[in-house]
Amino acid sequence: MKQRNQWAVPITLLTAFTLIAGGCSTAAPGQGNTGEGKAAEAKKNSEPAELVFYSTSRDSEENFNERFGNAIRQKFPHYTIKYIQRVPNSTDLQQLLTSGAQIDIQWDSIASFTGSVLDSGTAFDMKDLIKQHNIDLSRFEPSIISALEKMSGGGLYGLPLYNDRMALYYNKDIFDKFGVPYPKDGMTWDEVIELSNQITQEDAGVIYTGLAASINHVFLANPFSLPLVDSATNKATINNDTWKKIVDTMLVRPAASQAYKKKIEQLKGKLPDSNTFVKEKTLAMYTASPLLPVVFSQDMASFNWDVVTFPAFKELPGVGAQAYPGIISVTKMSKNKDAAMEVIKFLTSDEYQTEASKKGNMTVLKNEAIQKTLGQDTPYKDRNFNAFFSKFPAMAEKTVSESKAAVLGKYTKDVVKVINGEMDINTMLRTAEEESNKALQSAAAK
Incomplete structure (x- = not known):
């Protein structure tokens, strides 16, 4: 997940001023539009500050610097940028908070955001800061902002930084080997499964499988926008017909053949995954994010691949997977909130998002010109x-x-049993519901 090189400098956002009778001009509060206001804002933004970053991702300091740190230091040479790498049982978030460690900025995937920000006591409503720093929320993919506002109780505890959304990768070499036509943009799950069935087979002692979905994201980024838990009742949602359709279509049906089941046995009870696609090169199609060729750069260079849109359900024509963003937040305890917000403003600017997109990080902005730059500075720009x-x-x-x-673990744990015929899908859904509700009740009582 490394990002290299330098980032362009963002364009300053200009704000209008209102002429008042008598020739005076007055700036809106917090906008600093007068000469005095601009000078004060420039002075404030040039003052030294120390900013400490943290993520539960366990990214190394080298990764942090290549993705964010070097660019921030170049843009803000007067800021001292520090990073605390998470080391389990040493620098876990709760340990740091208990010890009184300073953290100014956190970033995490949307899946980790609830624990690392919402449940940790570091959450801070950034809406006033966002307004003061003239950050236009309409620039962002609206489904992400809407979700973050709902998670923040109407406030905004973070902004989207990158998007690990799923699409469908495919190995052209495998399709060519079996004389099967490549998948295309706009296909449905039924159509993709039909292609998959033509490929899944054993050939010269090697088992090729046609299709696998990233199992966690089947549940976390499903196109029907189903949550894992109903927030109103604090009950599991899993035991219904729509979840049954999702599990059956995306996980069970592609694995129906004996050859596929034999492959699962070879994988010691696991479904084919990114390693099967990238390293073994025996999986023809796999759902993954734009970071797949970044993380596995050498492996992906060794075979002929491309990507098409996430398959659609007939009921949802053209609809792909949910956004799966990384979120960046100013913490409640930060003593340098304005400096932290300036950094976040830079990281969500058109210029930084463009450069990050070129290196393979999917932008969180709606700007189509930026979207079209995805992967353009990689060997895979075509x-x-x-x-x-x-x-x-x-x-x-x-x-x-x-x-x-x-x-999530309770939802996924019995899927392979369903595939292998050891459990029917209705029992799997009911068991996941019962176990989840028991765990939810226990967690609520603590």
Whole structure:
């Protein structure tokens, strides 16, 4: 997940001023539009500040610097930028907070955001800062902002930084080997499964599988926008017909053949995944984010691949997976909130988002010109990266309770049993519901 090189300098956002009778001009509060206001704002923004970053991702300091730190230091040479890498049982978030460690900015995936920000006590409503620093929320993918506002109780505890949304990668070499036509943009799950069935087979002692979905994201980024937990009742949502359709279509049906089941056995009870696609090169199609060729750069250079839109359900024509953003936040305890907000403003600017997009990070902005730059500074600039920008569904609500109760693991744990015929899908859904509700009730009582 490394990003390299330098980032362009963002354009200063200009604000209008209102002429008042008598020739005087007055700036709106916090906008600093008069000469005095601009000078005061420039002085404030040039003052030294120390900013400490933290993420539960465990990114190394080298990764942090290549993705963010070097660019921030170049843009703000008067800021001292520090990063605390998460080391389990040493620098976990709660340990740092208990010790009184200073953290100014956090970033995490949307899945980790509920625990690392909402449940940790670091959450801070940034809406006033966002207004004061003239950050236009209409620039962002609206489904992300809407979800963040709902998670923040109407406020805004973070801004989107990057988007790990799913599309469908495919290995052209495997399709060519079996004489099967490549997948295309706009296909449905039924159509993609039909292609998959033509490929899944054992050939010369090697088992090729046609299709696999990233199992966690089947639940976390489903196109029907179903949450894992109903926030109104604090109950699991899993036991219904729509979840049944999702699990059956995206996970069970592609694995129906005996060859596929034999492959799962070879993988010691696991479904084919990114390693099967990228390293073994025996999986023909796999749902993954734009970071796949960044993370596996050497492996992806060793075979012929491309990407098409996330398959659609017939009921949701053209609709892809939910956005799956990384979120960046100013913490409640930060003593340098304005400096932290200036950094976040830079990281969400058109210029930084463009440079990050060129290196393979999907932008969180609606700007189509920026979207078209995805992957253009990689060896894969000719790939169909526009496939990642199919129609966005609403983002499902995510709750602190689902994280505390580890609901996702309960939803996924029996899928292979269903595939292998050891459990029927209705029993799997009911069991996941019962176990999740028990865990949710227990977590609520603590």
